[in-house]
Amino acid sequence: MTRALAIAHTLEQFDSGAFQAVLARRVAHATESEEPSQAPAQHAYLDQEMVPLLTRLGFETRVFPNPAGADLPILVARRIEDPALPTVLMYGHGDVVRGNAARWSEGRDPWRLRVEGDRWYGRGTADNKGQHSINLCALEQVLAARGGRLGLNVTWLIETGEEAGSPGLAAFCDAQRELLRADLFLASDGPRLAAARPTLFMGSRGAVNFELRLALRERGYHSGNWGGLLSNPAIVLSHAIASMVDARGRILVPGLRPPEIPEAVRAALADLQVGGDVDDPEIDPYWGEPGLSPSEQVFGWNSLDVLTFGAGDPAKPVNAIPPQAVAWCQLRFVVGTDWRSLEDTVRAHLEHAGFGGIEVTLGAQAGATRLSPDNPWVRWAADSVEATTGKAPALLPNLGGSLPNDIFADLLGLPTIWVPHSYPACAQHAPNEHLLGSVAREGLAIMAGLLWDLAEQGPALCAGQRDAEPVSAI
Numbered sequence: 001m002t003r004a005l006a007i008a009h010t011l012e013q014f015d016s017g018a019f020q021a022v023l024a025r026r027v028a029h030a031t032e033s034e035e036p037s038q039a040p041a042q043h044a045y046l047d048q049e050m051v052p053l054l055t056r057l058g059f060e061t062r063v064f065p066n067p068a069g070a071d072l073p074i075l076v077a078r079r080i081e082d083p084a085l086p087t088v089l090m091y092g093h094g095d096v097v098r099g100n101a102a103r104w105s106e107g108r109d110p111w112r113l114r115v116e117g118d119r120w121y122g123r124g125t126a127d128n129k130g131q132h133s134i135n136l137c138a139l140e141q142v143l144a145a146r147g148g149r150l151g152l153n154v155t156w157l158i159e160t161g162e163e164a165g166s167p168g169l170a171a172f173c174d175a176q177r178e179l180l181r182a183d184l185f186l187a188s189d190g191p192r193l194a195a196a197r198p199t200l201f202m203g204s205r206g207a208v209n210f211e212l213r214l215a216l217r218e219r220g221y222h223s224g225n226w227g228g229l230l231s232n233p234a235i236v237l238s239h240a241i242a243s244m245v246d247a248r249g250r251i252l253v254p255g256l257r258p259p260e261i262p263e264a265v266r267a268a269l270a271d272l273q274v275g276g277d278v279d280d281p282e283i284d285p286y287w288g289e290p291g292l293s294p295s296e297q298v299f300g301w302n303s304l305d306v307l308t309f310g311a312g313d314p315a316k317p318v319n320a321i322p323p324q325a326v327a328w329c330q331l332r333f334v335v336g337t338d339w340r341s342l343e344d345t346v347r348a349h350l351e352h353a354g355f356g357g358i359e360v361t362l363g364a365q366a367g368a369t370r371l372s373p374d375n376p377w378v379r380w381a382a383d384s385v386e387a388t389t390g391k392a393p394a395l396l397p398n399l400g401g402s403l404p405n406d407i408f409a410d411l412l413g414l415p416t417i418w419v420p421h422s423y424p425a426c427a428q429h430a431p432n433e434h435l436l437g438s439v440a441r442e443g444l445a446i447m448a449g450l451l452w453d454l455a456e457q458g459p460a461l462c463a464g465q466r467d468a469e470p471v472s473a474i
Helices: 003-015 018-027 036-056 129-145 169-175 233-242 263-269 294-299 339-352 376-389 405-411 437-467
Strands: 060-064 074-079 087-093 114-116 119-121 153-159 184-187 199-201 206-215 303-311 324-333 359-366 394-396 416-418 434-436
Touching: 003 018, 003 129, 003 437, 018 036, 018 129, 036 060, 036 074, 036 129, 036 153, 087 129, 119 437, 129 437, 169 405, 184 437, 199 376, 199 416, 206 233, 206 339, 233 303, 233 324, 263 294, 263 394, 324 339, 339 359, 376 416, 376 437, 405 416, 434 437
Parallel strands: 087 153, 087 184, 184 416, 199 394
Antiparallel strands: 060 074, 074 153, 114 119, 119 434, 206 324, 206 359, 303 324
């Protein structure tokens, strides 16, 4: 069997409708990790969809309880052909965000796969059931094409809490380092740069959510009787935020800004175009750090945004000065940002700017990771993708969004390569989430090629990596 035939057999799974049938069955599991009542669906997804398939493919499987105490189980499946062979750690998450069925249009149902032209609608089609289903399908076909021996070892890690912030995942991986030992991390999540362009990204921006709260009084007071005499917390808080980020989105607090963009990163981003696809929003050219291209803004720089802002009751305004105001803000950041000091940095800035009464409370947070585009594993993956598709893939040192990649890159010390099978306008996390059939089909071919090439070229790459300097971010 040749590489080309292995890819052809993988594509037949799409063309015959077999892949669509499998994905439809998986979408039907309402695995909403933000809803504790849906815990049985998380177990069912692993027990009914993942374990039987992986067992049939020769994996030893085990479902672990989540060490965080949440009923969000974690599956590890291992297929070790020879300890001397390269080992790849693959990842996916079976959970999804809330279905929000009432907000889907045209009679669509989040738990029922519906194909309309190139769009495959359903919750999880893009994030992440469709993506890890593509990788599992390719793995199955390459294994068959190679006569039942892959020529490499594979470990699958499938969690069910990613959309809830991956509780317990770091602690689990820390405790199971030996079980998860590998030479390469290879997974799929997030969007391509554009639907028509295969993409590799090697890390993700980090994120820290934080609340700013200004409470001035126990209750509101009539704005006619007291307006002009009582300070308004909403006005004060808005000016406090304006002292941190200007009216054009430029971050003003030095401690929240990143270091200069490394030359290797700048070179990788030079030919990348952000936006321009159907349904993409129009970019505001004046927004963000002056002098940076759109790709540098999203993949090479930090952004500070206000996610919510509230005072009083917006649904029922009354003639009263509100007693307090609150805003949830978010810093998306790249490698090199001192994000662990964010609380102290923001508090010190507000104190210095005259807003010392504002409380700062940290929320969800995740670290940033980045692998250099000139890493040998990256060059190997890019060559494989181009050999399969005839297209040079976009190389993103890191995704603009956030993933638990710091667990794999920093905690487990692995070179991390993500091969996304979605696109920016997939309505991820929103009503009418969908996967593009054309991207899914190309993704099947890409993954079959990567797995074939890993078996052929992996030993030499691993030997070279072990002789080189340790993997590090840039």
